[in-house]
Amino acid sequence: MxxxxxxxxxxxxxxxxxxxxxxxxxxxxxxxQEHYTENFIQSVLSALGDRIDGCTLVVGGDGRYLxxxxxxxxxxxxxxxxxxxxxxxxxGVLSTxxxxxxxxKYQTMGGIILTASHNPGGPDGDFGIKFxxxxxxxxxxxxxxxxxxxxxxxSSYSIASxxxxxxxxxxxxxxxxxxxxxxxxxxxxxxxxLHLLRQIFDFDAVRRLLTGSxxxxxxxxxxxxxxxxxxxxARRVFxxxxxxxHESVVHSQPLPDFGGIHPDPNLTYAKSLVDAVKQxxxxxxxxxxxxxDRNMILGEGAFFVNPSDSLAVIANNLDCIPYFKRLGVRxxxxxxxxxxxxxxxxxxxxxxxxxVPTGWKFFGNLMDAGRLSLCGExxxxxxxxxxxxxxxxxxxxxxxxxxxQRQQSVQQILEAHWDEYGRNFFTRYDYENxxxxxxxxxxxxxxxxxxxxxxxxxxxxxxxxxxxVAKADNFCYTDPVDQSVTKNQGIRLIFSDGxxxxxxxxxTGSSGATVRLYVESYERENTKVDPQVAxxxxxDIALTVSKLREHTGRQEPxxxx
Ligand code: G1P
Ligand code: ZN
Numbered sequence: 001m002x003x004x005x006x007x008x009x010x011x012x013x014x015x016x017x018x019x020x021x022x023x024x025x026x027x028x029x030x031x032x033q034e035h036y037t038e039n040f041i042q043s044v045l046s047a048l049g050d051r052i053d054g055c056t057l058v059v060g061g062d063g064r065y066l067x068x069x070x071x072x073x074x075x076x077x078x079x080x081x082x083x084x085x086x087x088x089x090x091x092g093v094l095s096t097x098x099x100x101x102x103x104x105k106y107q108t109m110g111g112i113i114l115t116a117s118h119n120p121g122g123p124d125g126d127f128g129i130k131f132x133x134x135x136x137x138x139x140x141x142x143x144x145x146x147x148x149x150x151x152x153x154x155s156s157y158s159i160a161s162x163x164x165x166x167x168x169x170x171x172x173x174x175x176x177x178x179x180x181x182x183x184x185x186x187x188x189x190x191x192x193x194l195h196l197l198r199q200i201f202d203f204d205a206v207r208r209l210l211t212g213s214x215x216x217x218x219x220x221x222x223x224x225x226x227x228x229x230x231x232x233x234a235r236r237v238f239x240x241x242x243x244x245x246h247e248s249v250v251h252s253q254p255l256p257d258f259g260g261i262h263p264d265p266n267l268t269y270a271k272s273l274v275d276a277v278k279q280x281x282x283x284x285x286x287x288x289x290x291x292x293d294r295n296m297i298l299g300e301g302a303f304f305v306n307p308s309d310s311l312a313v314i315a316n317n318l319d320c321i322p323y324f325k326r327l328g329v330r331x332x333x334x335x336x337x338x339x340x341x342x343x344x345x346x347x348x349x350x351x352x353x354x355x356v357p358t359g360w361k362f363f364g365n366l367m368d369a370g371r372l373s374l375c376g377e378x379x380x381x382x383x384x385x386x387x388x389x390x391x392x393x394x395x396x397x398x399x400x401x402x403x404x405q406r407q408q409s410v411q412q413i414l415e416a417h418w419d420e421y422g423r424n425f426f427t428r429y430d431y432e433n434x435x436x437x438x439x440x441x442x443x444x445x446x447x448x449x450x451x452x453x454x455x456x457x458x459x460x461x462x463x464x465x466x467x468x469v470a471k472a473d474n475f476c477y478t479d480p481v482d483q484s485v486t487k488n489q490g491i492r493l494i495f496s497d498g499x500x501x502x503x504x505x506x507x508t509g510s511s512g513a514t515v516r517l518y519v520e521s522y523e524r525e526n527t528k529v530d531p532q533v534a535x536x537x538x539x540d541i542a543l544t545v546s547k548l549r550e551h552t553g554r555q556e557p558x559x560x561x
Contacts, residue, residue: 003176004162006080010155011035017043017151019144020507022359023130025116028066031127035157037070038077042157043150044112044131045081047143051109056085058102060094060189061114062229062291063254064121068092068167070114070129075165079175079182080158086182089189092167093254095229095292097383097391098193100136104387105192110134115229117508118264118289122257137364137388141486190236193393200323200386201397202404203241209404211243219403221248221284223396224273226263227255228290233393242400250276263289265296265380265392267304268559278302283409284400288392293360294380295392297399299410305399306561308339308426311376313417314398315345320405321398323386324373330385333363333375336475336490337502337518339426341417342376348421357477357489358504364388365481378428378518378561418527424520425534429557430506431515431548439505439513442551446491446503447474449545455493460545463537467495493545498522501542515552517542 014033017024017040024040031037045052059074061067071092078086087102088094092114094102099111110133116126131139131147139147160177165184175182212218223238225231231252238244251261262269265287277285277298285298297305305313315332318324331352334342346353352371356362360381366372367385376382381390382398399410406413449455450472459468475489490504499521506514519538523529542548549555 001174001176002163004160006158006160006178008156008158009035009038011039011157013152013154014039018148019130019139022117022138022508023113023128025119025126025128025508028123028125028127031066031070037073037129038157038159039151039154040129041074041077041112042081042154043147044129045077045083046150047146048109053082054084055109056087056106057083058087058094058099058106058108058111059092059114060089060099060111061092062095063091063093063256064115064127064258064290065123065125065256066127067114071167072165073159074112075184076159076161076163077157079163079177080160082180084180084182085185087185087187088167090167090170090186091189093189093229093232095189095193095233097293097387097389097394098189098233099132100387100389101193101196102187103132103134103136105196108134113291115291117291118262118294120258120262121290125257132388135364135368135388138359138361140361140364190233193233194236194241196386197237197394197397198241200321200394201401202322205404206397206400207242209400210238219284220280220282221286222273222277222280222282223249224270224276224285224287225249225252226261226265226270226287226289227251227253227258228263228288228292229254230288230292230392233292234288237393237397258290265289265294266559266561270296274298274302284403286392286396286399289380292392293383293390295382295395296380297395297410299414303411303414305410305414306339306426307376307380307382308334308341308378308424309414309417310395310399311338311374311382312341312345312421313402313413314382314395315342315349315374316417317402317406318374320402323384327373330373331366331371333366333372335359335362335377336492337428337504337516338376338378339424339520340498340500340522341421341424344421354480357475357486359507360388360390362477362479362486365479369481371481378426422522422524423527424522425531426518426520427531427535427539428561429517429519429539430559431517431552431554432558433512434515434552434554436513438551438553439515442515442546442548443491443503443505446546450474450491450493460541462540462544465537467497467499467538467541470494470496499538501538501545503546515548517546517548517557
């Protein structure tokens, strides 16, 4: 046991240490400023108040540039601040879902996740620090506000600089910090999450599907980890456990700069997966983001499953997953901008349906209250109450379980779903890194439009289609569990046929402003028309009403989903 003493280092506040939708995200260079990271970690630890004394915390990151250095700082500061035990993923690596799993399994006070999720990494890329609470979910607004308030007044931080810890090797080390026992556990990054997944899914059934041991042609899959954190998880799950050949999992080495890949699983940034599945003839493809909570699902010929549809299909087939058969299904939920396909499944199955603001933290309260089993977002996030984060590998396994049981292709499953419920055509346009001022002006003009009582009833036309506004507002959410109110969550124009246009400003960007435009159009019969045809008129209306091109100076979006 090493014996060390802590010191207090004087510091002054940095501006802007305000955690956004998913933690504090800035350029790596910002975190590299002297005291910057220490100030924020101290603010996180201080926000725990007395609860820090003798507590356990989990720490891990997505393998990006700076993770190891910041893990080292946390090791030294947690001990100095009275934490009794720190659980760290080997090499400092833990996916976001794995952190949530560990917090819950070992009933810790919370965890610190080092990631900027799907934002690029490397010395010129992004870094992020996110705090998750004892339920395993992202800290709610009350906690992030407290962290921020502390960061604006901070005058010193505590650190035990002499603690050294080998995070490359699994094992436990004990230290005495100012006479208090401090234990650091370096654990296998995958074991606990894998153990949980084994309890949720029928691994035997998926193994039969992937190996052909049931006498059928094996389903060939391609899993692209985009050099993010999921590589070690995907290799263990899909290859070692489920028998997929090793070449099925690609870009599976977590790299500090993701090998130059933008680790966001969508049609733009995961185009290499789209092309490979098209050429390779695999029947299933999936990609995950840097920290492993997002997923994209493809079928044969790179048939794209829109995330809002993916959520609805999983909801419609929960009986293919033993976990839900065992525990029953409480309720379903989606974030407000997410397409409404889920609502139709909820209605058919007589399940509660919750519409919450963007960001996973809003699902947590409902899950903790036992009212929510399955939820998702249009932004490639899908998950359940097995943890309190979205879970990319879980989503891929959910799909493989459905394919195994239904013995249908991805496309057949989708088409059967549309036949049953109709189709909610959905698209999202992202205008990344715009100038903030004009975007805020556009948003406030839209806010005025929806507060104007004459907007309801107005008719908009384009391309031979007309839409009448049935409801217009700036989405405001009252949490049904604790009655907390979250305002200003996005401009909505809801039309009389259920079609919708939504505008939001991103809360996760690290610089400038990102405008998100969501357009959704419902078709009961014409479910196989080209999505561009189905959505074109409404898109045109959205761009005209908002004067988006004039305000942002952008003719085209950066990313289309
Ligand atoms: C984005 C997504 C949102 C997701 C969040 C974290 O937030 O839109 O659904 O929860 O990333 O992955 P935004 O940048 O839109 O605030
Ligand atoms: Zn992520």
